Amino acid sequence: MPSAIVSNALSAAQRGDIVGAARMLEIGAAGGDGEAAFVLAEWRLAGTAIRRDLGEARRFYGRAAELGIAEADAIYTALLANGAGGNPRDWESALNRVRQQARHDPLVRAERDLIEAMDLDPDGNPAVLPQTHLLNSTPAIRTVKGLLTPAECRFLARVAEADLQKAIVIDPRTGQARRHPIRTAESAGYPFVRERPVLHAIxxxxxxxxxxxxxxxxxxxxxxxxxxxxxxxHSDAIANEANQRIATVLVCLKDDFEGGETVFPRLGLAWRGATGDALHFLNVDRTLQPEPLAWHAGTPVTSGHKIMLSKWVRARPLDLSGPPGRPL
Ligand SMILES: O=C(O)CCC(=O)C(=O)O
Ligand SMILES: [Fe+2]
Structure with missing residues (x-):
């Protein structure tokens, strides 16, 4: 049952009085209604009912967290750690919140231990980096041994197992996300609001x-x-995209499987990492046009369980300003 303030605000919104609804929620939040603060934060994040404002979203998630809304707590911590939307990052406060939550949440305790074992500067950047090895020069393909520790891999695999959904790909004709047989793996996504500090540091x-x-x-x-x-x-580059996906990083999180190599058939290359090893490759040529030689595949797993972290990297910072409702 939503609180009376939230019910009234939602009815007002349904009647089309969005401004009135937002005002009610703001008053509710100021008066100590955590749900009102949470709904307002969600609205500010989605940008559908009212204008997206990630600074305001963060402020209201913080207020909702303060008022005891558990879901807001994790989101607020994530947004402090990553500064999504151009808000100032506050890594130290995010870490303090992790330490606090670790007292009563065993998963956060494991997260805290992983972060404390990392060699980080005060902003959460790595103090030292592992060496990379060049596997191919054009397009550049590099491997990194032990980019993640086995304990980090186990943690991410454990969290992901709970989150797995059927994989989706973007249909190039419609721009819509939909299921497609090109990727039969299952996947879990970690948008900025769900990027816990250990994942942020990684x-x-x-x-x-x-x-x-x-x-x-x-x-x-x-x-x-x-x-x-x-x-x-497939290619990880996107047709006609101004902010191109220039590179891909894959990290092997679980290596007890057969088959499942990452292959670049046009280069005659195949990669199979041990847990924690990474592969980093460019999807574009020197003029940032999609590079056909970078087409690659994850071949069928024949036995066991393969878990991979996958990150697509754009030419420039990601634009988080819109359109409304876009997953962040
Ligand atoms: O799992 C693999 O080996 C390939 C994954 C991949 O190509 C991707 O995530 O873009
Ligand atoms: Fe790919």
Whole structure:
């Protein structure tokens, strides 16, 4: 049952009085109604009923968290850690919140231990980076041994198992996300509101090792392949996209499988990493046009379970301003 203020606000919105509804929610939030604060935060995030404003969204998630809404708590921590939407990051506060939540949440305790084992600067950037090895020069394909620790991989795989949904791909004709047999793996996506601090620190490491900024990275996906599942030959570049997907980073999170190699048939290359190893490749040529030689596939797994972290990296920072309702 929503609170009276939230019920009234939702009725007002249904009658078309969005401004009145938002005002009611604001008054409710100021007066200590956590649900009102949460609904307002969601509206500010989605940008459908009212204008998207990620700064305001973060403020109201913070208020809702303060008023005891558990879901808001995790989102607020994520937004402090990553600064999505150009809001100032506050890594130290995000870490303090993790330490606080670790007291009563075993998963957050594991997260805290992983972060504390990392060698990070005060902003959450890695102090040291592993070496990369050049596998192919044009397009550049690099491998990184042990980019993630086995414990980090186990944590991400465990979190993802709970979140897996049937994989989707973007239909190039309609721009709509839909299921497609090109990718039979299941996937879990981690948009900015669900990017817990340990994943954020890992994403900063991925950015650093690939010489890109964190803000160029699309939300991380975790792919799970069971026997028979695959990701058929494809390009990660997008046709007619101004902010092109210039690169892809794959990290092997679970390596007890047969088959399932990542292959570049046009280059005669195949990669199979151990847990924690990464593959980083460019999808474009020097003029940022899609590079046909970078077409690749995840071949069918024949036995066991393959879990991969996958990150697509844009030419420039991702634009989080719109359109309304777009998943962030
Ligand atoms: O799982 C693989 O080996 C390939 C994954 C992939 O191509 C992608 O995520 O874009
Ligand atoms: Fe791909």
């Amino acid at each position: 994403n900063r490491r991925i950015a650093a090792v690939t010489g890109t900024s964190y803000e160029q990275g699309e939300p991380t996906q975790i792919l799970s392949y069971r026997p028979g599942q695959e990701y058929r030959l």
